[in-house]
Amino acid sequence: MVNIRFLPSRHSIQVEAGTTILEAARRAGALIEAPCNGAGTCGKCRVKLAERFRPFVRSGGEHHLTAEDEADGWVLACESVVTGHIEVEIPQGISSHSLQIISHGLARPVVVKPFFTKAYDHKAGETRIIAGGDVVAIEPGDRSARLFGVVVDIGTTTLVASLVDIGSGEERATASALNPQSLHGQDVLSRIKFASEPAGREQMHTELIREINRLIGQVAATAAIDCGDIAEVIFSGNTCMLHLATDTDPSSLGKHPYRPVITGGNHVRAHALGLAVAPYGLVYLPPILSAYVGADITAGILAAGLSEQQGVTLFVDIGTNGEMVLAVDGAMAAASTAAGPAFEGMNITCGMRAGRGAIERFYVEADGAVTIKTIEEAAPAGICGSGLLDIAGELVACGVIDKRGRFVRPDRSTLPEALRERVIACEGKPAFRIAGDIVLTQKDVRQIQLAKGAIRAGVELLLRSRGVEADQVDRVFIAGSFGYHLQARSLIQIGLLPEVFDGKIEFLGNTSKTGGQALLLNGDLRRQLEALVPSVEVIELADYGDFDQVFVGCLGF
Template sequence: MVTVLFLPEGTSVRVAAGTTILEAARAAGITIDSPCNGAVVCGKCAVTLPPQDLERVVEKGAHQLSPEERGRGQVLACAAEVHGDIAVLVAEGQSLRDLKIASQGESATVQLAPHITKEYMPERGVTRVYGGGYLLSEEDGDTAKESFGVVVDIGTTTLVVSLVDLAKGSELAAASALNPQSRHAQDVLSRIKIGSEPRGLEKLRSGVIGEINRLIDQVASAAEIGRNRVYEVIFSGNTCMLHLAAGVDPASLGKYPYLSTLACAAWIPAAGTGIDIAPEGLIYLPPIISGYIGADITAGLQAVRLHESEETVLFVDIGTNGEMALCRNGKIWATSTAAGPAFEGMNIRYGMRAGEGAIERCSVSADGSLELRTIAGTEAVGICGSGLMDIVAELVAHKVIGRNGKFVEPDHPALSPKLAERLVERDGRPVFLLTDNVWLSQKDVRQVQLAKGAIRAGVEFLLREAAVPASELKQVLIAGSFGFHLTAESLTTIGLLPAATAGRIRFVGNTAKSGGEAFLLNHEVRREMSELVEQVQVVELANCTDFDRVFVEALSF
């Protein structure tokens, strides 16, 4: 056995010799970003060791680090096997503790008619708790006004928990955190693979349930209420996240025809999942549209009341999975695209989550000078998703990046001198310097092209299926925690959305949470949305014969 000490947390763990630093970190509860889940291909999990400890690790296939990085004592956590006691410095920001997560979203007003109701019986001195009219439990004394529920937005990357007073219909507190499943895999497909094995499923389930319990405790403490007065939890998330949180094998989502094995639009006992609320508490799983269009989108459609719109409206939740719906004359089409993790800052050389020091805004002045804004106003250490979109959009608009996605030559006549001097080479390849220590590479631009091309292709097929020209769209609603931080200009400049949508784009925030609150506050909404999802026409992009052609066309800026 060997000891691995993680700094600056000061947490240590004993592991078997030959264990990788990444595996040791997971055993110690230390989060090190590893988008490729230890496949030694992304290069994101670099950590630093003291010189005397380098000889106590053996690396396997680690080739993503530069000579300069190796000279600073850096190794890839997923590739470095530990064969002696070592200390490991996890870079600031890599532990992902202080993420900037959007928790607010637009929501239509609903009548207060919750599934959970209470009735005080003065003749017996007890309060009855009902779920949908059925008796769940009895409590001593008059607790009729103490009735609360929770909405959990289970995102692939983040968790948002909202505590709601069911008697008054108001939100009392909200809290957010990183989804701990990110320690094991960043994307949905990797989690399906892990969760298809009993041990892997339990690891992913217990991790997310533990963090949800911690967040529920946090909001309950903030509102000064007991957890035993929380009677219902709404799980709002994509279909895979619901499977994992409920402890249901997600294997069927990873193979055609991508069907859910989890019964949604249904309740399960909270105690059976490990969620720590009232003993007879319930978890409601909202209806889903398909294996890859989940309850988060159903909640989003409810939040913006898309089906009631008299206009032609496009709803897009931008993230690792680009889920979208189009409404015209009361009819809805929906699809999902695999945009990949670039929008989360992953697969990007200096990409990072939306934490302190991440570049989140970029603009180019008339003279070509660069203006950058970082989260918390600190020195730039990386680029988060919104910053990445801004940067690429500005470089496209100022001719630094051509329509084909390639950097132009520094002597290009359309290029201002100040921008030209930022086009340099690193490791023999062209990059654009943002600061002396952070830059955008040609490979990074390619990742943005692939991500935005996937979403644009999904939009084009929805428009085609509905026989709607882009010019007919009266509104484009951008949902999601990531989408909330974007700018409309960047979306049309890079071509993620058609140019015809300029001036019609509105950001609606975290509708997975706000729509989930509507489920919590009005039981009729659940029936209504269950009926609606049965009418949605799912557009399966895998069955579209010319998808490749449309996707390639969508890559251009």
């Protein structure tokens, strides 16, 4: 047995020799970010060893660090096996508080007609709490005005909690954070694999509920209310996130025929999930469409009023999953694609989350000069998703990257000198120097192509399923926190969306949250959405015989 101590958290554990640093950290409760769930593909689980401990770690695998990093003592936790007693330094990454997370979004007008109400009985001097017409609790005194609900947007990467006064419909406070599950797996498939074992599911559920409780406590403190007055919580998230939030085995989502255990449109008891709200509190799960089109999308359908839109409307949520809904005079079809973690800055050489110092905007001037904008105007630290798409779009537009996704040779191009000198070799392969040591590599470009190709293929096949040509689309709604940071120009430049969508794109923001708020405030909308969902046809893109051909055709810029 060997002892491992993790700094600066001071977690320690005794494990068998031959255990990886990542495995030991998870057992000890020390958090090491591993978006690929230890597959050795992302290179993000870097930890540092003092020189005296390096002989007791054996590294291997296909993902290699630079010679300089290795000389400084950096290793990848997922590929480093421990053979003796060591101390491991975990670098302090981006905190939840520094992440740029959008909490606002398009909201529809809602008549306040909630599931929960309170009624004060003057004679008895007590307040009755009523849920769905039934009295579920009694409180002494007049507490009829103390009735609140929380909407939690459970994203794959981020969490947003919104505290709402159920009586007035007013949003009283919001708070956001990183989804702690993302430290173990950036995409949904990684989470499903991790949580298919009971211990993994328990860890995923416990960490998520702990963070949701922290956010609930934060918004309650901001609004100066008691958590005991929170009667109802709405969980709005994709299908996998709802499974993990309710401690439900998600393994069926990862194997054919991909059927969810949870279908939504029901309540579960909040205390049974460990939520710190009123003892009588309930959690409402909005209805879902399929294993990969979840409650966040049905909430978005509600917020955007897709069933009421005339003409042709395309709704797209861009993220680690690409979910999309096509509405033709209110009749809807939906699909999803696995875009992967590139748009979250993962699997990208200098990628990072949308935190302080992340490059979020990138422009190339006519003379080839480069302008960048970072979050909080801080010194450049890496590239987040919106910056990544800006960079790719601008480099394609000015000819640094060709339509096949390859960097041009500077000596054979007519690029301005300011751009030619930025095309460099990185570990023997072409790359573009953005700022300081921050580069975009050829591998990164391929990751962008795969991600954008998946979404574009989904759009093409969804349109085809309804016999709709791209130029017949009247409006394009881009939803989600990540989507809100994007620019229409970049989406079109890289070919994620067709050129004919130019001038038709509208960014809606966090419709998962605003749709959840509508469900919190009006019980009739729940019944309407529950009745609507079965009429939405889910298109399984993999069933198209030429899906691979369409996908390959969508890889080019």
